[in-house]
Amino acid sequence: QLPGAAAMGTGTPPSPSGTAFEETRLHVFTLDYPHVQIPFEITLWILLASLAKIGFHLYHKLPSIVPESCLLILVGLLLGGIIFGAEEKSPPVMNSDVFFLYLLPPIVLDAGYFMPTRLFFENFGTIFWYAVVGTLWNAIGIGISLYGICQISAFGLTDITLLQNLLFGSLISAVDPVAVLAVFENIHVNEQLYILVFGESLLNDAITVVLYNLFKSFCQMRTIKVIDIFAGIANFFIVGIGGVLIGILLGFVAAFTTRFTHKIRVIEPLFVFLYSYLSYITAEMFHLSGIMAITACAMTMNKYVEENVSQKSYTTIKYFMKMLSSVSETLIFIFMGVSTVGKNHEWNWAFVSFTLLFCLIWRALGVFVLTQIINVFRTIPLTFKDQFIIAYGGLRGAICFSLVFLLPPAVFPRKKLFITAVIVVIFFTVFIQGITIRPLVEFLDVKRSNKKQPAVSEEIYNRFFDHVKTGIEDVCGHWGHNFWRDKFKKFDNKYLRRLLIRENQPKSSIVSLYKKLEIKHAIEMAESGMISKVPSSVSLSDYHEGKIKPLSPTEMENMREILTKNLYQIRHRTMSYNRHSLAADASEKQAKEILIRRRHSLRESLRKTNSLSRDRPVLAFCGGFL
């Protein structure tokens, strides 16, 4: 019986079911919390997270000094403290399942979808090298050195075996993509550094999964044979490659599906999310690397889906993805804070401090040694500054946090010790390294990224340059990166695009960028009414030695009149609302109209310039353009 009905007093009183029982009077007002508990709490948590985010940005200097992740953990700690104080028991610890199945995928999806693929593949060798060998180095190094420490009986740690230490090493050595994103987002280092650290954090998931499962099984097995070690190595390849294959396969299926969605534009974005999530959980089902699957899926999907979906769907996908990942990230950090408070800890000075020390030392050593080796193969060697930032940017985060909670306590009697150590390391990397990385980057004068708007001329230069480089490579008979990229492009154009894209016209990136920019400018022009800067055929009707005269006020007036008569109203209400279809985007059509007019007028003006007997046409402007 709904409490609402009871409150309105319209419901009939409950009829007795035969046996006599205490008759309850009609309730005017009821509170039925258990009924809505779960969705209610989830909503409250998300609301809290979002309100906290608003709160941080109220003081505008705060996010630039302290990364949001730190603030969120602090909020979590506060909350955890309140809950602990109120209920005298450990607050709800972040369920590892919730983390891995619901909170992590949106973040990785967002990262994978907007990954600069070209830069990623150019640096793929280095990224892979750091991710695989680096993580192995860290895991084994930390594991063995901690084991050495455990042997010292003064610390009271002798019951921790080598395998347990190795397992601990493997789960704490993983660089965390969430933390890296959260911190690097604000400091804007140059794209190459960013892609190296971030790419490493994504790819090392394969190794982490393998090592974690490997050592966990070893801890539970009685004897370990050589065959098991080989099985472990084979497992790595299966986990990594299998994850990527699942991702790519589902990415193609998604692209293919969007080929046919032009009649149901409203649910187009859904396919993107569904297929990518499917790739993640399918990979998790087979104990493959879910992160690599979803990244591969997003990267594959991106190219083709972008061309099939409408502009509106594309915007929706973009914003929804960002929203989901933002909420997930916030929740993760808050939960980390909340879960820290409680009775899950066992403090041991030696273990905790040496863990932290070894994490830092092995990371620094690892990056240094590995870079010396990889620099031989790179054309642009990584400098000391780069290496420092890469080492310093190796932040740990929620993944190792969740992994440590997943340890079976039967096999790990000292689990609480591990939890404490992991928390200390995470807090150190997120707080200390997170806060100090920005001043360090400025102090070391690391090259920053220049986020200026892509210009058409830049795209032209880049394309031109690519062709020059490919040409020179062909002339000197050398197959470089460009060769493989060219080959892939040819294959792509011949087969993949035909299959996966609906209206396939061989597109040039120059043309698409140009069109995008033009539409944007046309919209801006129409909205801001900057009519006076448009050269139209009206103004160019009289010529003076091939130069274009400045506009007289009457001419300006003429132009303004013509344009206001012909410009549509950009904003108009949709008259009827139909859940299953949206009216075609009016502003898009209008923008195209403006675009056509402008181009036409430009063509007119330049045609007239050309028809004069001057060998070189010149462009003159009335006012600045663009």
Added chain:
Amino acid sequence: RGVPGAFPAPGTSLLSLAVTSEQIEHLHRRFKQLSQDQLTIRKENFDSIPDLEFNPIRGKIVHAFFDKRNLRQGSDGLADEINFEDFLTIMSYFRPIEMNMDEEQLDRFRKEKLKFLFHMYDSDHDGKITLQEYRNVVEELLSGNPHLEKESARSIADGAMMEAASICVGQMGPDQVYEGITFEDFLKMWQGIDIETKMHVRFLNVDTIAHCY
């Protein structure tokens, strides 16, 4: 001249130094392939490279090899044939940067590379990229695309020129005319782009030599 392993006269430019002897060997073998064991190469020899066919700006690339400005011969115009020394000179524009270069060297390095690109745009050798030359470049770039109308290529080139003008000259008065992109303007436009690290070819891998017919 034409002796394998000979360096161009030192002191002409930084780029002429430090191409290792292994790389010179490799390039010399390639030169012999292209020239069919002659001492010089002519334009026709470039036709024998199969992959170059598909390059939309093939003409400009080949032209660049014979451009006297790139060959540092002081004079202007096109050479008819080039020898191995000239071939090396052109290749040296694509040398990767060294770790031990200082600021000034890097700057000169960058300017040299950009000058090479500038000469490719400026086909009539007058030191300016005019609207027509720019249009030419864009049309060639998009020539691989049969569906694209010539009009689009021209409007794109015009749009790009306008951008260039706004970057280089800023707000233009109504009577001003923008003649063309000079080398200084060209430098300004490439300021954001990391040309030193991108404009290089890896000479290391000697095994993957493609053969021409």
